[in-house]
Amino acid sequence: MQTGNVSASEGKALSMLGMSLKAGRLALGESAARKALLSGKAELVIFASDCADNTRKKLELLCEKQNTPIITFSVKENLGKALGKDGKAVLALTDKGFAEAITKIIS
Numbered sequence: 001m002q003t004g005n006v007s008a009s010e011g012k013a014l015s016m017l018g019m020s021l022k023a024g025r026l027a028l029g030e031s032a033a034r035k036a037l038l039s040g041k042a043e044l045v046i047f048a049s050d051c052a053d054n055t056r057k058k059l060e061l062l063c064e065k066q067n068t069p070i071i072t073f074s075v076k077e078n079l080g081k082a083l084g085k086d087g088k089a090v091l092a093l094t095d096k097g098f099a100e101a102i103t104k105i106i107s
Contacts, residue, residue, distance in 0.1 A: 010074060013105045014082035016098065017046075017091065021083050025095035028085060030055055033092035037062045042092040044069050044099035048076040051089035059090060068092075069099075073106055 006014065020026040027036040036042040037059070045063050047056050049072050063070050073079075076087030093099040 006074070006078060009105055010078070013073065013102050014078065016102050016105065017079070018082055018084075020093055020095060020098040020102075023095070023098075025093060025098055026083075027092040027094060028083065028088050030059065030090050033059060033090045034062065036092040036094050037066050037068060040066065041094040042066065042068045043096045044071065044093040044103060046070075046079075046091040046093070046102075047072050048074055048079055048087070048089045050075050055089060069103070071103065071106055 017026060021028070027033050027042070033042065033045055037045070042063075045059060045068055047059075047070065060070060076089050079091065080087035093102065
């Protein structure tokens, strides 16, 4: 996926992520995602396709233990732009409705 150029479905999913952030239902970054997983609040973990392998491996193990679904989606730069933050490699949705909607859009 090229940075900056997004498909209609990617744009829709990025917009939905922005809404989840405004609603306080999105954990941004590795430590926030880890905290959401450990507290049992994470409904879905999203990794940018250019997420570092070490980061991904550590959190994938935790996702497995917590039985939390994982999606690889977009790139750090696009995620960061959509959320008004520096590029983020890992996000955790803490709302089941947002998680289901984003999964449906991306799938």
